[in-house]
Amino acid sequence: MRRTVTIPRPKAFDRHKALIQALQLFWRTGYAATSVDDLSRALHLSRSSLYATFGDKRTLFLEALRFYSEQVISRTARTVQEAPSPRAGIRAIFDELAAGAGTDRGAMGCFMINSVAELVPYDPDVTELARSYSQAVQRILADAVAHAAAQQGLPSDHTPAQLAAYLFNALQGIRILLKSGATREQVDAVCAMTLQSLE
């Protein structure tokens, strides 16, 4: 009697999942401290498959950082869109960030800021990614500020672009604050004072 043996097909390689794993490793460890061997282990890929799939370490890092940047930009835009008003949307961005106080997520900081701190200005590609990330987030904030101004006016003489730069700066500061072990109370106070500029 012949038995039919079904050989399971090798599970399709999930490139996107592997990219996320690489992102998490670079985020936690930084660029320089992450070796190709670390990546190979974390992604369950041989060195040669790793190179074939993602190119060299730097290429993979840039792809991970670009993906992270797009995620943060689209989440920021969604937060504003889903809020009942542009002002509430801006507040929601700060609230989401403040919720990270005292958590592992907050302590990991922002992958973009970590990369800027580690590699700018010596890596032109990271410098360019940081610049376009910063412009995109500020554009979302400036649009929300302009809409809020059109609805209710703003107390300040500043342009939406200037207010957006101010808000973005506070958000970046808070990401460092969270990493330096600030309490929820401290972060809430910083958020409240920052948002007073829109009252």
Place this chain on the structure above:
Amino acid sequence: MRRTVTIPRPKAFDRHKALIQALQLFWRTGYAATSVDDLSRALHLSRSSLYATFGDKRTLFLEALRFYSEQVISRTARTVQEAPSPRAGIRAIFDELAAGAGTDRGAMGCFMINSVAELVPYDPDVTELARSYSQAVQRILADAVAHAAAQQGLPSDHTPAQLAAYLFNALQGIRILLKSGATREQVDAVCAMTLQSLE
């Protein structure tokens, strides 16, 4: 006839100068990307002299970061003391920072923030250094805010400690902004809006 030959004494090793050189290398390159060989070359010391003088790479890094932290704290305190009023002192801290826009110095960012981004929360010593640095700078700012309030009052309901956290947060944000290629105009706008909270 005998000639008297003066043999020059070997120049005394300047430990402090070597520490500064190590600081500059770590600042530019980051912790992980700086090898003991890089340090050995930059400090003109053999590996064994390097170990004998400063201990291992991590010990040297921590000494450099501690020294940097003390320098920034004392410069911040001096800036406030030398200003004609506590409010002018706070403004001077922001002005000094804003002057870094578009310069190599600004693009190098802050060695403390770079180190926090690279090594916190996984390195407890750096985490502790970052925490005490942040407390010390905020204490200077809080004292200046309290003096300003005693002299002229403050428009806000916030405590000096809360205002200090807010100002410190903006300063940290600006250091990232400078690294991400912000223009002087953008940085000036952020400074002006931040300082309005003290008007």
